[in-house]
Amino acid sequence: MEKMNDKLQNTAKELLESKEVNLIIGFAKGSNPLRMRSVFITDPKDAYKISFNAHCVQDLAVFLKKPEVKKFGKIGIVVKGCDEKAVNTLIQEYQLSRDNIKIIGVECRGAIKQNLADRGEDSVKQSTVYDKCLACEVHTPLLYDYLVESDEPAFEITGDVKPYAKIEELDAMSVEDRNMFWQKEFEKCIKCYACRQACPLCYCTRCIVEKNTPQWIETNIEETGNAQWNMIRAYHLSGRCIGCGECERACPVNIPLMLVNEKMARDVFEKFGYKSGLDINAKPVFGTFDANDFNEFIK
Amino acid sequence: MENNRVEEDDKNAQNDKGNLSGSGSAKEKEPRIIAFVCNWCTYNGADLAGTSRMKYAENVRVIKLPCTGRIDPLFVVEAFKKGAKGVLVSGCHPGDCHYTSGNYHSRRKYTAFRDLLSYFGVDTNRVEFSWISASEGNKWVSVINDFTNKIKSLPDSSDIFSKQ
Numbered sequence: 477m478e479k480m481n482d483k484l485q486n487t488a489k490e491l492l493e494s495k496e497v498n499l500i501i502g503f504a505k506g507s508n509p510l511r512m513r514s515v516f517i518t519d520p521k522d523a524y525k526i527s528f529n530a531h532c533v534q535d536l537a538v539f540l541k542k543p544e545v546k547k548f549g550k551i552g553i554v555v556k557g558c559d560e561k562a563v564n565t566l567i568q569e570y571q572l573s574r575d576n577i578k579i580i581g582v583e584c585r586g587a588i589k590q591n592l593a594d595r596g597e598d599s600v601k602q603s604t605v606y607d608k609c610l611a612c613e614v615h616t617p618l619l620y621d622y623l624v625e626s627d628e629p630a631f632e633i634t635g636d637v638k639p640y641a642k643i644e645e646l647d648a649m650s651v652e653d654r655n656m657f658w659q660k661e662f663e664k665c666i667k668c669y670a671c672r673q674a675c676p677l678c679y680c681t682r683c684i685v686e687k688n689t690p691q692w693i694e695t696n697i698e699e700t701g702n703a704q705w706n707m708i709r710a711y712h713l714s715g716r717c718i719g720c721g722e723c724e725r726a727c728p729v730n731i732p733l734m735l736v737n738e739k740m741a742r743d744v745f746e747k748f749g750y751k752s753g754l755d756i757n758a759k760p761v762f763g764t765f766d767a768n769d770f771n772e773f774i775k
Numbered sequence: 776m777e778n779n780r781v782e783e784d785d786k787n788a789q790n791d792k793g794n795l796s797g798s799g800s801a802k803e804k805e806p807r808i809i810a811f812v813c814n815w816c817t818y819n820g821a822d823l824a825g826t827s828r829m830k831y832a833e834n835v836r837v838i839k840l841p842c843t844g845r846i847d848p849l850f851v852v853e854a855f856k857k858g859a860k861g862v863l864v865s866g867c868h869p870g871d872c873h874y875t876s877g878n879y880h881s882r883r884k885y886t887a888f889r890d891l892l893s894y895f896g897v898d899t900n901r902v903e904f905s906w907i908s909a910s911e912g913n914k915w916v917s918v919i920n921d922f923t924n925k926i927k928s929l930p931d932s933s934d935i936f937s938k939q
């Protein structure tokens with residue numbers, strides 16, 4: 477870990493000193509040893525604050541959409557493999573210029589679930605990491621300007637691992653049962669929109685829920701409105717969500733939002749053979765079409 | 776103008792609701808079906824059915840939009856939320872779009888959106904998609920009749936958008 481942190485700090489320092497970037501977004505130690513927080517560094521002298529470990533659960537790419545961060549122009553960002561896919565998607569969707577961003581990729585060996593970490597969990601293993609880490613194909617980020625290798629070994633996966641196993645379970649249920657399940661989940665929604673705020677790809681300056689002529693989505697907490705909000709949020713992210721899981725982590729009432737996002741990602745892959753965030757030059761899946769697309773449901 | 780019509784429909788829908796829940800009326804509730812159609816093909820197809828004096832189920836309310844590409848899945852959800860029992864989305868055949876590619880984009884969107892609806896437990900029998908050209912008045916009639924019959928045959932569904 478020490479070697480990794482040294483390399484991170486040196487890279488950040490050099491970038492700031494040479495004025496290649498004006499701001500570095502990274503991870504720093506939080507209020508306790510098992511929590512990390514985001515840090516914004518503009519002075520090379522502060523580069524020592526940056527560090528990385530298995531508690532870096534946040535997706536820092538979310539800050540790239542904020543106007544107060546954008547005004548810094550050239551930005552350096554510390555990203556794990558999964559978060560880097562969000563940067564790719566932002567570039568793909570013209571929200572970010574590749575020239576304005578320096579990607580400091582870190583090799584991640586899996587992030588420990590925060591609720592376990594809060595109870596003292598400090599080791600990376602199959603049972604302690606997020607579901608996304610079990611299926612992770614990007615331990616090394618796909619695109620980076622600087623790479624900081626990990627000196628930790630990869631955690632062992634034993635047995636038949638099924639990340640997001642609940643999806644298959646739901647698929648096998650009858651329509652009514654599925655509806656019961658989701659109705660119960662959405663009943664909890666308090667419309668705080670934390671899922672939207674935490675999402676690196678929800679970048680509309682004016683979200684559909686804030687449009688009130690006409691008011692498409694009820695702002696009060698009401699059953700059909702809750703379902704409508706969650707449906708539209710999921711729809712707007714289908715084919716775009718990179719599966720960082722920040723929405724679910726941010727949700728104060730623990731709605732399993734990743735079950736929806738992951739389901740949509742799987743469907744889009746099945747129907748259009750597209751996975752989001754892999755290639756900055758690929759066209760977004762709903763920004764293009766094919767004359768031979770799936771047509772069976774249309775009369 | 777369009778807005779007014781939607782509001783009017785809303786009022787009717789609410790009246791229907793009143794009729795059903797109120798004790799006085801014995802009138803059976805007819806399911807309301809909303810059809811979102813494109814201006815260039817399906818609307819003209821429906822028009823042709825009308826001018827040819829063909830008869831079709833009166834449950835349908837047509838809302839005309841420029842193109843299927845303009846029919847946001849949000850509209851479908853909104854229609855369900857306001858009490859529609861079925862929603863039809865219809866436009867030009869592939870290759871015939873007035874704006875070249877609107878229907879292709881729409882097809883992709885709805886492929887994903889249909890999956891999402893089904894995943895959330897909304898019966899996909901309640902949403903229908905079709906390509907109907909301006910000359911296919913009889914296809915419009917058969918699509919509407921079949922869809923209405925299908926909706927009528929569905930059991931009282933318990934999904935989130937059918938709670939009244």
